[in-house]
Amino acid sequence: MRRVLVTGLGAVSPFGAGVKTYWAGLAAGTCAIRPLSLIDATGFRCRIAAEVPDVGAGSARRSRADRLALGAAAEALEDAGLGAADRASAALVVGAVGGGMLEAESWYWARARGERLPRWAASLRAMLPAAHAEALAHRLRLGGPRHTVVTACSSGAVALAEAAELIADGVVDIAVAGGVDAVTRMCFMGFNALKLLDPEPCRPFDRDRRGMSIGEGAAFVVLEAAEHARARGVRPHAELAGHGTTTDAYHVTAPQPEGEGMARAMRAALVAGGVAPDAIGYVNAHGTATPQNDRIEARAIAQVFGAGRPLVSSTKSMIGHTMAAAGSLEAVATILALTHETIPPTATLLTPDPEVEFDCVPRVARELAVEHAISNSFGFGGQNITLLFRRA
């Protein structure tokens, strides 16, 4: 197996475009969850979300999600300093769920109401999750193996794992991987229907938490074989040292109550990376702020690491649950925590839940140098993944 390094980072988050902007928001503990503007929330108990303030450059004919993805992936490629030849053979793996659904919904809503239909063929063409990968490959000239993974809320992290395997197995030297999702009516309405949204900004690991907040964004990384990066003289951000992927096979929406599948994913990542549990200094938790998830995830972390350590935080407290982008945005947050020697906080945590036996870094970021950190992502269908990063 070849070592896999992270040599490029890109993010478009609810703080705005760019990795620097993203880290500044996380390190400051800024909550970017605000009143919804993209869709009509009339009649819903929850009317807030973490929207990206400026989607940035790119044709307005593209879907919002495509534009988010293009911004993040282009930044990652520029950060890695990849030329045309490397791009032409680079793999592309995208984690996606909503696709261009926001625009397709506009078309369907208009159709249902007998209104004039907006740009329907363009909306439909961009609707499926795979549309992002096609747009990225075409626009950024990425010509290697390409696939789109849909594992619900863990999609972005699974994309990184998929790309890492292509490099580790010697299929490619370079891969671009990440996740993207825009706010959509379907997602917002669905989590409302499941009564999983907090009308106030979400409070992961708080005793009084009442559910999650929806978010949107995109994050992409450039992964590269260690020897290839060395030959190019590139200084990596971190090593993606291992990952563990499991399935609960328990319930379509609820996690297995003991966190068995989650714990199995964390253990598998440690084994893959050859790292002992006590070497992990930080866990970027899935931490959705639903009563069920946070309790079960804390239980699973305790099974693997023992109660009380390592530090655990949820960056969803600041950017909400960005769905298919969550796993990759949180992976980037974890890498930045390693490089900046600072643990991002659980910014909205006021009253720690006594059932969560960890220091969840309430409200304020903490300076701490750690060698290894993991990022957990869990999706509908019990689709669990843990990514293990090592400081470069």
Add this chain to the structure above:
Amino acid sequence: MPQLQRREVVITGVGVVNAAIVGASPALGAWLREPRPAARSGAGGARPAVRLPEATLAGLIDPDEARRLARVCQLTIAAARFAVAEAGLDPAAGLGLVVGSELGDFTSTIAFADGYLARGPAGLSPLLFPNTVMNTMAATTAIAVAARELTLTLNVPTVAGELAIARATAAVASGRADAVLAGGVDELDPLVAEMLDALGDDGVRGEGATFLVLEAERVARARGARVLGRIAGAAWRSLPARPWGVGRHVASRAIAEALAQAGRQAPDWLYVSASGDATRDAWESRVLSAALGSRRVPSVSLAALIGHHAGLGALHVAAAAWTARVGLLPAIGGGAERVAGGGLVHGLGRGGGHVAVMVEAA
């Protein structure tokens, strides 16, 4: 570039549910000996399409279970169970799952939206919402067959089934999994068909599911499994194209890689993704001509008989294993051509998704 030592990957189970074939590999083999087109009906957009009769599916899924499952999930589970049963596999030993789908569960997605449009927030169904996420087929099938390892849903135009097989093959060949259930599924929804019409896809549409159990040969032989065929090589790459478009490039790295893994210069016969989508089919022909040169290689696509859907690619792989075993390549219009050796399953999708799977007798 150094590549890992590749483990041999074999097929030990097949499950097919579509308008023409229902069952495991014996049902598939019986149909392939005398392939007949399935009946076409409405609900395919502007043109007739091949739709699975409701009575067929009702006979495959217990009514209590069916009440909890979307139709496309029922299709997936029915085919998956045929495959796992034929393999005689104990999922407790570790089973992964890779589902390819082009369209997911649009029927539930549309119903969920219609609930809101009719009654506002009160019309939203919490039971329908999980089905709007494309991994719903994988989620329900993982529970149904107790697949607790890697579970993936892959989305790509045209070649989702082929891609699922290639991705699962990589998992087994690399040693990350000993057994993976992999295949594709789609269902026809009238509105989706209308959309595809608008996008210019003029292929023959169908619906259904095909799943295969892929195992490490050493593990399968050790447990005494019946081996139905070998995946001698599998690769996915891409060719440049605009989103949903048809490209001009014809130099195929996917075919070259799949052949190299199999230690071959060329396949002896072909299953191709040609579905009647004229511009896409023409591109695929050019790509195959560039890869195979002037060599005459007999080829077939089953799309015209059962309609294109994401299960078709996996069905082609299962059919290729049958062809490798019995030496017959089905011919459209009945009968079969005698062939020998190993065959290539080829898929090229709109947008440039490109898959090649080399299949041999084991």
